[in-house]
Amino acid sequence: MMFEWMNYSFMINALAAAIIAAPIFAILGTMVISNKMAFYTDVIGHSTLTGIAIGVLFGITDPAWFMALFLVFLAIGINYFKTKTKASADTVLGVFFAFVVALGIVILSRNGGFARYTSYLIGDVLTVSLEEIYILAGLLFLTIAYFFIASNSLYLISINRSLAMTRKVNVFWAETSFTILLGLVVAFSIKMVGILIINSLIILPAAAARVLAKDIKSYTFYSIGISVISSILGIISSFYIGIASGATIVLFASAIYALSVMSKKIFK
Amino acid sequence: MNQETCLHCCTKIENLTVKFDDTVIVENFNLHINCKELIAVVGPNGTGKTTLLRAILEEIPYTGSVHYRVKGSLDEKPMIGYVPQKLHFDLDSPISVSDFVGISISKTPIFAGIGPRLKQQIQSTLLQFGVTHLMDKKIGEISGGEMQKILLSIAMRPIPNLLLLDEPDAGVDTYGLSLFYKIISDLRKQHDISIIMVTHDLEGISAYADKIITMGHRS
Secondary structure, eight states: TTTGGGGGGGHHHHHHHHHHHHHHHHHHHHHHHHOOOOOOOHHHHHHHHEEEEEEHTTOOOHHHHHHHHHHHHHHHHHHHHHOOOOOOOOHHHHHHHHHHHHHHHHHTTGGOOOOOOOTTHOOOGGGOOOHHHHHHHHHHHHHHHHHHHHHHHHHHHOHHHHHHTTTTTTTTHHHHHHHHHHHHHOOOOOOOTTTHHHHHHHOOOOOOHHOOHHHHHHHHHHHHHHHHHHHHHHHHHHHHTOOOHHHHHHHHHHHHHHHHHHHHHHOO | OTTTOOSSEEEEEEEEEEEEEEEEEEEEEEEETTTTTTEEOOOOOSSSOOOOOHHHHHOOOOOEEEEEETTEEETOOEEEEEEEOOOOOTOOOOBBBHHHHHHHHOOOOOOGGGOHHHHHHHHHHHTTTTOOGGSSTTTTTHHHHHHHHHHHHHTTTTOEEEEEETTTTTTTOOHHHHHHHHHHHHHHHHHHEEEEEEOOOOOTTTTTTTTTEEEOOOO
16 A cells, blocks of 8 residues: 555654755755765764764763764864874875774674674664654754855855955864764764765765756755655655665665766756 | 055065975065055966965965055055965856855855845946856856956955955966956056966066066075
Protein backbone atom coordinates (compact mmCIF):
# COMPACT_ATOMS: atom_id res chain seq x y z
CA MET A 1 0.00 0.00 0.00
CA MET A 2 1.29 3.36 -1.00
CA PHE A 3 0.77 5.19 2.28
CA GLU A 4 1.46 2.28 4.58
CA TRP A 5 4.50 4.07 6.03
CA MET A 6 2.23 6.74 7.49
CA ASN A 7 0.96 4.23 10.06
CA TYR A 8 4.31 4.18 11.79
CA SER A 9 5.14 7.02 14.12
CA PHE A 10 8.88 6.44 13.70
CA MET A 11 8.43 7.04 9.97
CA ILE A 12 6.54 10.28 10.58
CA ASN A 13 9.34 11.38 12.93
CA ALA A 14 12.01 10.37 10.44
CA LEU A 15 10.33 12.27 7.66
CA ALA A 16 9.85 15.35 9.84
CA ALA A 17 13.53 15.26 10.85
CA ALA A 18 14.63 14.84 7.24
CA ILE A 19 12.42 17.70 6.01
CA ILE A 20 13.85 20.00 8.69
CA ALA A 21 17.46 18.88 8.22
CA ALA A 22 17.38 19.01 4.40
CA PRO A 23 17.23 22.83 4.09
CA ILE A 24 19.97 23.20 6.74
CA PHE A 25 22.32 21.00 4.74
CA ALA A 26 21.27 22.67 1.50
CA ILE A 27 21.90 26.22 2.74
CA LEU A 28 25.22 25.35 4.37
CA GLY A 29 26.22 23.46 1.23
CA THR A 30 25.86 26.52 -1.00
CA MET A 31 28.51 28.27 1.07
CA VAL A 32 30.69 25.20 1.56
CA ILE A 33 31.04 24.84 -2.23
CA SER A 34 31.46 28.56 -2.92
CA ASN A 35 34.24 28.77 -0.33
CA LYS A 36 35.82 25.46 -1.48
CA MET A 37 35.31 23.82 1.90
CA ALA A 38 34.23 20.33 0.81
CA PHE A 39 37.31 18.74 2.36
CA TYR A 40 36.89 20.83 5.50
CA THR A 41 33.34 19.55 5.92
CA ASP A 42 34.59 16.00 5.52
CA VAL A 43 37.17 16.59 8.26
CA ILE A 44 34.50 18.00 10.59
CA GLY A 45 32.24 15.02 9.79
CA HIS A 46 34.95 12.49 10.58
CA SER A 47 36.02 14.37 13.69
CA THR A 48 32.73 13.35 15.27
CA LEU A 49 34.40 9.98 15.77
CA THR A 50 36.91 11.60 18.11
CA GLY A 51 34.13 13.62 19.74
CA ILE A 52 32.27 10.40 20.51
CA ALA A 53 35.49 8.73 21.70
CA ILE A 54 36.44 11.50 24.11
CA GLY A 55 32.86 11.56 25.35
CA VAL A 56 33.05 7.82 26.01
CA LEU A 57 36.28 8.30 27.97
CA PHE A 58 34.50 10.76 30.23
CA GLY A 59 31.55 8.40 30.53
CA ILE A 60 29.11 10.63 28.64
CA THR A 61 26.29 8.50 27.24
CA ASP A 62 24.63 11.03 24.94
CA PRO A 63 27.60 12.61 23.21
CA ALA A 64 25.82 15.17 20.96
CA TRP A 65 26.36 18.20 23.22
CA PHE A 66 29.88 17.17 24.05
CA MET A 67 30.59 16.57 20.37
CA ALA A 68 29.24 20.02 19.52
CA LEU A 69 31.65 21.57 22.01
CA PHE A 70 34.52 19.50 20.62
CA LEU A 71 33.76 20.46 17.00
CA VAL A 72 33.50 24.15 17.89
CA PHE A 73 36.96 24.05 19.47
CA LEU A 74 38.29 22.07 16.53
CA ALA A 75 36.87 24.60 14.07
CA ILE A 76 38.49 27.51 15.89
CA GLY A 77 41.73 25.51 16.18
CA ILE A 78 41.92 24.70 12.48
CA ASN A 79 41.15 28.30 11.48
CA TYR A 80 43.71 29.69 13.86
CA PHE A 81 46.34 27.20 12.73
CA LYS A 82 45.65 28.05 9.07
CA THR A 83 46.48 31.70 9.69
CA LYS A 84 49.72 30.80 11.49
CA THR A 85 51.29 28.47 8.98
CA LYS A 86 52.59 28.77 5.45
CA ALA A 87 51.38 25.27 4.59
CA SER A 88 48.38 25.09 2.24
CA ALA A 89 44.91 24.71 3.74
CA ASP A 90 44.74 21.30 2.08
CA THR A 91 47.80 20.07 3.98
CA VAL A 92 46.64 21.50 7.31
CA LEU A 93 43.27 19.78 6.88
CA GLY A 94 44.91 16.54 5.80
CA VAL A 95 47.00 16.49 8.97
CA PHE A 96 44.00 17.26 11.23
CA PHE A 97 41.96 14.65 9.38
CA ALA A 98 44.53 11.89 9.87
CA PHE A 99 45.05 12.75 13.51
CA VAL A 100 41.44 12.99 14.66
CA VAL A 101 40.29 9.85 12.85
CA ALA A 102 43.20 7.81 14.20
CA LEU A 103 42.65 9.14 17.72
CA GLY A 104 38.94 8.33 17.53
CA ILE A 105 39.53 4.79 16.31
CA VAL A 106 42.26 4.12 18.89
CA ILE A 107 40.06 5.19 21.79
CA LEU A 108 36.90 3.47 20.57
CA SER A 109 38.65 0.21 19.72
CA ARG A 110 39.97 -0.38 23.22
CA ASN A 111 39.15 -3.93 24.26
CA GLY A 112 37.92 -4.63 20.73
CA GLY A 113 34.76 -2.62 21.23
CA PHE A 114 34.60 -0.65 17.99
CA ALA A 115 31.64 -2.61 16.59
CA ARG A 116 29.37 -0.88 19.12
CA TYR A 117 29.90 2.42 17.36
CA THR A 118 29.48 1.40 13.72
CA SER A 119 25.92 2.79 13.79
CA TYR A 120 27.54 6.22 13.73
CA LEU A 121 29.12 5.42 10.38
CA ILE A 122 25.92 5.12 8.38
CA GLY A 123 23.49 6.73 10.82
CA ASP A 124 19.86 5.88 11.52
CA VAL A 125 17.14 8.43 10.95
CA LEU A 126 14.42 6.00 12.05
CA THR A 127 15.45 6.23 15.71
CA VAL A 128 15.23 10.03 15.82
CA SER A 129 13.49 11.34 18.95
CA LEU A 130 11.10 14.25 19.32
CA GLU A 131 13.74 16.15 21.28
CA GLU A 132 16.21 15.74 18.43
CA ILE A 133 13.62 17.07 16.00
CA TYR A 134 13.22 20.18 18.16
CA ILE A 135 16.98 20.67 18.20
CA LEU A 136 17.06 20.40 14.40
CA ALA A 137 14.27 22.97 14.14
CA GLY A 138 16.35 25.29 16.33
CA LEU A 139 19.36 24.74 14.09
CA LEU A 140 17.30 25.52 10.98
CA PHE A 141 16.24 28.80 12.54
CA LEU A 142 19.83 29.53 13.57
CA THR A 143 21.16 28.76 10.08
CA ILE A 144 18.66 31.05 8.37
CA ALA A 145 19.30 33.84 10.89
CA TYR A 146 23.05 33.41 10.45
CA PHE A 147 22.74 33.63 6.67
CA PHE A 148 20.77 36.85 6.98
CA ILE A 149 23.69 38.32 8.88
CA ALA A 150 26.79 36.77 7.35
CA SER A 151 26.11 35.36 3.87
CA ASN A 152 27.02 38.55 1.96
CA SER A 153 30.39 38.68 3.72
CA LEU A 154 31.09 34.99 3.12
CA TYR A 155 30.28 35.23 -0.59
CA LEU A 156 32.53 38.26 -0.91
CA ILE A 157 35.37 36.42 0.86
CA SER A 158 34.90 33.56 -1.62
CA ILE A 159 35.52 35.99 -4.49
CA ASN A 160 38.46 37.93 -3.02
CA ARG A 161 39.62 38.17 0.59
CA SER A 162 41.42 41.49 0.22
CA LEU A 163 38.42 43.04 -1.47
CA ALA A 164 36.24 41.73 1.37
CA MET A 165 38.54 43.37 3.91
CA THR A 166 38.32 46.74 2.18
CA ARG A 167 34.53 46.38 2.37
CA LYS A 168 34.81 46.12 6.19
CA VAL A 169 34.40 42.36 6.45
CA ASN A 170 36.10 40.69 9.41
CA VAL A 171 37.42 37.71 7.48
CA PHE A 172 38.64 35.63 10.43
CA TRP A 173 35.37 35.89 12.33
CA ALA A 174 33.19 35.41 9.29
CA GLU A 175 35.01 32.18 8.46
CA THR A 176 35.25 30.99 12.05
CA SER A 177 31.59 31.62 12.84
CA PHE A 178 30.61 29.69 9.72
CA THR A 179 32.75 26.70 10.73
CA ILE A 180 31.25 26.83 14.23
CA LEU A 181 27.76 26.67 12.74
CA LEU A 182 28.87 23.81 10.52
CA GLY A 183 30.26 22.00 13.58
CA LEU A 184 26.99 22.43 15.51
CA VAL A 185 24.91 21.11 12.63
CA VAL A 186 27.19 18.12 12.12
CA ALA A 187 27.25 17.30 15.86
CA PHE A 188 23.46 17.24 16.17
CA SER A 189 22.73 15.40 12.94
CA ILE A 190 25.53 12.82 12.80
CA LYS A 191 23.58 10.14 14.68
CA MET A 192 20.82 10.52 12.13
CA VAL A 193 22.80 10.63 8.90
CA GLY A 194 26.15 9.04 9.69
CA ILE A 195 29.81 9.97 9.34
CA LEU A 196 30.18 8.48 5.86
CA ILE A 197 27.11 10.24 4.49
CA ILE A 198 26.98 13.71 6.00
CA ASN A 199 29.43 15.35 3.62
CA SER A 200 27.45 14.11 0.59
CA LEU A 201 24.21 15.50 2.00
CA ILE A 202 25.83 18.91 2.37
CA ILE A 203 27.67 18.95 -0.97
CA LEU A 204 25.34 17.28 -3.48
CA PRO A 205 22.22 19.49 -3.43
CA ALA A 206 24.33 22.64 -3.75
CA ALA A 207 26.48 21.06 -6.47
CA ALA A 208 23.36 20.21 -8.48
CA ALA A 209 21.85 23.65 -7.85
CA ARG A 210 25.05 25.28 -9.06
CA VAL A 211 24.62 23.73 -12.48
CA LEU A 212 21.16 25.27 -12.91
CA ALA A 213 21.36 28.54 -10.99
CA LYS A 214 21.84 31.98 -12.53
CA ASP A 215 22.27 33.94 -9.31
CA ILE A 216 22.73 33.49 -5.56
CA LYS A 217 19.00 33.45 -4.84
CA SER A 218 18.21 30.69 -7.34
CA TYR A 219 21.32 28.80 -6.18
CA THR A 220 20.02 28.82 -2.60
CA PHE A 221 16.45 27.89 -3.42
CA TYR A 222 17.29 25.17 -5.99
CA SER A 223 19.63 23.66 -3.42
CA ILE A 224 16.88 23.62 -0.78
CA GLY A 225 14.39 22.14 -3.25
CA ILE A 226 16.74 19.38 -4.39
CA SER A 227 17.70 18.54 -0.80
CA VAL A 228 14.09 18.31 0.41
CA ILE A 229 12.92 16.26 -2.57
CA SER A 230 15.76 13.74 -2.32
CA SER A 231 15.22 13.44 1.45
CA ILE A 232 11.52 12.66 1.09
CA LEU A 233 12.12 10.20 -1.75
CA GLY A 234 15.03 8.64 0.13
CA ILE A 235 13.18 8.12 3.42
CA ILE A 236 10.04 6.66 1.87
CA SER A 237 11.80 4.36 -0.58
CA SER A 238 14.23 3.13 2.08
CA PHE A 239 11.19 2.08 4.12
CA TYR A 240 9.82 -0.07 1.31
CA ILE A 241 13.09 -1.59 0.16
CA GLY A 242 14.64 -1.94 3.63
CA ILE A 243 17.89 -0.07 3.02
CA ALA A 244 19.82 2.67 4.85
CA SER A 245 17.95 5.99 4.48
CA GLY A 246 20.96 8.33 4.49
CA ALA A 247 22.65 6.57 1.61
CA THR A 248 19.36 6.34 -0.30
CA ILE A 249 18.90 10.11 0.03
CA VAL A 250 22.44 10.57 -1.33
CA LEU A 251 21.64 8.34 -4.33
CA PHE A 252 18.56 10.43 -5.15
CA ALA A 253 20.60 13.63 -4.82
CA SER A 254 23.29 12.14 -7.07
CA ALA A 255 20.64 11.27 -9.66
CA ILE A 256 19.33 14.85 -9.56
CA TYR A 257 22.89 16.12 -9.99
CA ALA A 258 23.38 13.89 -13.05
CA LEU A 259 20.03 15.04 -14.48
CA SER A 260 20.96 18.69 -13.95
CA VAL A 261 24.25 18.27 -15.80
CA MET A 262 22.55 16.43 -18.67
CA SER A 263 19.68 18.91 -18.97
CA LYS A 264 22.19 21.74 -19.05
CA LYS A 265 24.00 20.05 -21.94
CA ILE A 266 20.77 19.33 -23.83
CA PHE A 267 19.04 22.69 -23.36
CA LYS A 268 22.12 24.85 -23.75
CA MET B 1 60.66 62.99 -0.90
CA ASN B 2 59.67 62.59 2.80
CA GLN B 3 60.20 66.23 3.43
CA GLU B 4 57.52 67.38 1.03
CA THR B 5 54.73 69.33 2.65
CA CYS B 6 51.30 67.88 2.89
CA LEU B 7 48.71 70.56 3.41
CA HIS B 8 45.28 69.46 2.38
CA CYS B 9 45.21 65.77 1.77
CA CYS B 10 47.86 63.21 1.13
CA THR B 11 49.20 59.76 1.90
CA LYS B 12 52.67 59.41 3.32
CA ILE B 13 54.41 56.05 3.45
CA GLU B 14 57.71 55.95 5.34
CA ASN B 15 60.22 53.10 5.57
CA LEU B 16 57.58 50.49 4.91
CA THR B 17 59.14 47.03 5.23
CA VAL B 18 57.39 43.67 4.94
CA LYS B 19 59.02 40.43 6.04
CA PHE B 20 57.72 36.87 5.97
CA ASP B 21 59.84 35.08 8.55
CA ASP B 22 63.35 35.99 7.38
CA THR B 23 62.50 36.82 3.80
CA VAL B 24 62.32 40.53 3.09
CA ILE B 25 59.61 41.20 0.50
CA VAL B 26 59.49 45.00 0.59
CA GLU B 27 62.28 47.06 2.12
CA ASN B 28 62.22 50.72 3.18
CA PHE B 29 59.58 51.86 0.76
CA ASN B 30 58.91 55.60 0.86
CA LEU B 31 56.18 57.45 -0.95
CA HIS B 32 54.34 60.72 -0.69
CA ILE B 33 51.16 61.13 -2.70
CA ASN B 34 49.03 64.21 -2.88
CA CYS B 35 45.41 64.12 -3.82
CA LYS B 36 44.65 64.03 -7.52
CA GLU B 37 47.97 62.29 -8.07
CA LEU B 38 48.30 59.04 -9.94
CA ILE B 39 51.33 56.98 -8.99
CA ALA B 40 52.28 53.95 -11.06
CA VAL B 41 54.30 51.18 -9.44
CA VAL B 42 56.06 49.04 -12.03
CA GLY B 43 58.59 46.23 -11.89
CA PRO B 44 59.01 42.54 -12.65
CA ASN B 45 57.02 39.79 -10.94
CA GLY B 46 58.11 38.87 -7.44
CA THR B 47 59.35 42.31 -6.44
CA GLY B 48 56.64 42.86 -3.83
CA LYS B 49 54.22 45.12 -5.69
CA THR B 50 51.09 43.30 -4.59
CA THR B 51 52.57 42.86 -1.09
CA LEU B 52 52.99 46.62 -0.88
CA LEU B 53 49.28 47.11 -1.61
CA ARG B 54 48.31 44.44 0.92
CA ALA B 55 50.39 46.22 3.56
CA ILE B 56 48.70 49.54 2.81
CA LEU B 57 45.36 47.71 3.13
CA GLU B 58 46.50 46.55 6.62
CA GLU B 59 46.02 42.98 5.49
CA ILE B 60 49.55 41.91 6.40
CA PRO B 61 51.91 43.15 9.14
CA TYR B 62 54.62 45.64 8.27
CA THR B 63 57.09 47.97 9.95
CA GLY B 64 57.37 51.63 9.11
CA SER B 65 54.43 53.95 8.89
CA VAL B 66 51.53 54.90 6.68
CA HIS B 67 49.99 58.27 7.50
CA TYR B 68 47.04 59.95 5.91
CA ARG B 69 45.82 63.46 5.91
CA VAL B 70 42.19 63.66 4.90
CA LYS B 71 40.66 67.09 4.39
CA GLY B 72 43.30 68.72 6.55
CA SER B 73 43.18 66.47 9.63
CA LEU B 74 46.10 64.15 10.17
CA ASP B 75 45.86 60.39 10.56
CA GLU B 76 42.18 60.14 9.92
CA LYS B 77 41.46 56.71 8.52
CA PRO B 78 40.83 57.22 4.86
CA MET B 79 38.32 55.36 2.73
CA ILE B 80 40.35 53.00 0.60
CA GLY B 81 38.97 51.66 -2.66
CA TYR B 82 40.61 48.54 -4.00
CA VAL B 83 40.59 46.86 -7.40
CA PRO B 84 42.17 43.41 -6.97
CA GLN B 85 44.25 41.66 -9.57
CA LYS B 86 42.59 38.28 -9.40
CA LEU B 87 39.21 37.02 -8.35
CA HIS B 88 38.88 33.48 -7.10
CA PHE B 89 35.48 32.31 -8.31
CA ASP B 90 34.95 29.26 -10.52
CA LEU B 91 33.67 29.94 -14.02
CA ASP B 92 30.40 28.17 -13.18
CA SER B 93 29.93 30.33 -10.10
CA PRO B 94 26.21 31.06 -9.59
CA ILE B 95 26.86 34.69 -8.74
CA SER B 96 25.42 37.36 -11.00
CA VAL B 97 26.98 40.78 -11.52
CA SER B 98 24.08 42.24 -9.49
CA ASP B 99 24.82 39.80 -6.67
CA PHE B 100 28.50 40.72 -6.72
CA VAL B 101 27.83 44.44 -6.52
CA GLY B 102 25.09 43.86 -3.94
CA ILE B 103 27.25 41.84 -1.53
CA SER B 104 29.99 44.45 -1.88
CA ILE B 105 27.98 47.60 -1.23
CA SER B 106 25.17 46.41 1.03
CA LYS B 107 24.47 44.35 4.14
CA THR B 108 21.02 43.38 2.86
CA PRO B 109 21.28 39.59 2.44
CA ILE B 110 21.35 38.73 -1.25
CA PHE B 111 20.49 35.03 -0.85
CA ALA B 112 16.90 35.96 -0.05
CA GLY B 113 16.67 37.99 -3.28
CA ILE B 114 17.34 41.55 -4.38
CA GLY B 115 14.61 44.03 -3.49
CA PRO B 116 13.77 47.14 -5.56
CA ARG B 117 15.74 49.53 -3.33
CA LEU B 118 18.95 47.51 -3.48
CA LYS B 119 18.43 46.94 -7.20
CA GLN B 120 18.37 50.69 -7.68
CA GLN B 121 21.60 51.10 -5.67
CA ILE B 122 23.25 48.39 -7.74
CA GLN B 123 22.10 50.06 -10.95
CA SER B 124 23.43 53.45 -9.94
CA THR B 125 26.76 51.87 -8.90
CA LEU B 126 27.16 50.20 -12.29
CA LEU B 127 25.97 53.29 -14.12
CA GLN B 128 29.15 55.16 -13.11
CA PHE B 129 31.11 53.28 -15.75
CA GLY B 130 28.27 52.38 -18.08
CA VAL B 131 28.01 48.67 -17.32
CA THR B 132 24.40 48.35 -16.17
CA HIS B 133 23.69 46.07 -19.15
CA LEU B 134 25.80 43.37 -17.45
CA MET B 135 23.58 43.17 -14.34
CA ASP B 136 21.97 39.82 -15.11
CA LYS B 137 25.08 38.07 -16.43
CA LYS B 138 26.98 35.63 -14.27
CA ILE B 139 30.41 36.85 -13.17
CA GLY B 140 32.04 33.96 -15.03
CA GLU B 141 30.48 35.10 -18.32
CA ILE B 142 31.94 38.57 -18.69
CA SER B 143 35.26 39.74 -20.13
CA GLY B 144 38.32 40.97 -18.24
CA GLY B 145 37.69 44.57 -19.30
CA GLU B 146 34.05 44.42 -18.20
CA MET B 147 35.11 42.99 -14.84
CA GLN B 148 37.59 45.85 -14.40
CA LYS B 149 34.80 48.37 -14.80
CA ILE B 150 32.59 46.50 -12.35
CA LEU B 151 35.41 46.32 -9.77
CA LEU B 152 36.07 50.00 -10.27
CA SER B 153 32.35 50.78 -9.84
CA ILE B 154 32.43 48.96 -6.49
CA ALA B 155 35.68 50.64 -5.40
CA MET B 156 34.14 54.05 -6.16
CA ARG B 157 31.07 53.44 -3.99
CA PRO B 158 31.46 55.29 -1.65
CA ILE B 159 34.05 57.58 -3.22
CA PRO B 160 37.41 56.69 -1.60
CA ASN B 161 40.29 58.96 -0.55
CA LEU B 162 42.83 56.50 -1.79
CA LEU B 163 42.31 54.11 -4.69
CA LEU B 164 44.57 51.06 -5.05
CA LEU B 165 44.62 49.20 -8.34
CA ASP B 166 46.50 45.92 -8.67
CA GLU B 167 47.49 45.20 -12.27
CA PRO B 168 44.32 46.29 -13.99
CA ASP B 169 46.10 45.60 -17.28
CA ALA B 170 45.85 41.82 -16.83
CA GLY B 171 43.40 40.33 -19.32
CA VAL B 172 42.39 43.61 -20.98
CA ASP B 173 43.21 44.46 -24.60
CA THR B 174 45.26 47.54 -25.49
CA TYR B 175 42.30 49.61 -26.65
CA GLY B 176 40.29 48.77 -23.55
CA LEU B 177 43.29 49.59 -21.43
CA SER B 178 43.88 53.10 -22.74
CA LEU B 179 40.19 53.78 -22.22
CA PHE B 180 40.54 52.47 -18.67
CA TYR B 181 43.54 54.71 -17.95
CA LYS B 182 41.57 57.66 -19.23
CA ILE B 183 38.70 56.85 -16.84
CA ILE B 184 41.10 56.48 -13.89
CA SER B 185 42.91 59.66 -14.80
CA ASP B 186 39.66 61.64 -14.97
CA LEU B 187 38.43 60.19 -11.66
CA ARG B 188 41.27 61.56 -9.55
CA LYS B 189 40.69 65.05 -10.89
CA GLN B 190 36.92 64.93 -10.44
CA HIS B 191 36.91 63.43 -6.96
CA ASP B 192 40.19 64.47 -5.28
CA ILE B 193 41.41 60.90 -5.12
CA SER B 194 45.00 59.68 -4.75
CA ILE B 195 45.66 56.62 -6.85
CA ILE B 196 48.35 53.96 -6.59
CA MET B 197 48.35 51.62 -9.56
CA VAL B 198 50.51 48.52 -9.81
CA THR B 199 51.04 47.71 -13.47
CA HIS B 200 53.24 45.96 -16.02
CA ASP B 201 52.24 48.40 -18.73
CA LEU B 202 54.91 51.07 -18.30
CA GLU B 203 54.42 52.40 -21.80
CA GLY B 204 50.65 52.76 -21.53
CA ILE B 205 50.54 54.37 -18.09
CA SER B 206 53.38 56.85 -18.60
CA ALA B 207 51.07 59.28 -20.40
CA TYR B 208 48.80 59.46 -17.35
CA ALA B 209 50.95 58.91 -14.24
CA ASP B 210 52.38 61.78 -12.19
CA LYS B 211 55.13 59.59 -10.81
CA ILE B 212 56.40 56.19 -11.79
CA ILE B 213 58.09 54.08 -9.14
CA THR B 214 60.12 51.07 -10.17
CA MET B 215 60.43 48.15 -7.79
CA GLY B 216 63.31 45.76 -8.46
CA HIS B 217 64.79 42.59 -7.03
CA ARG B 218 67.15 43.07 -4.12
CA SER B 219 70.72 42.69 -5.22
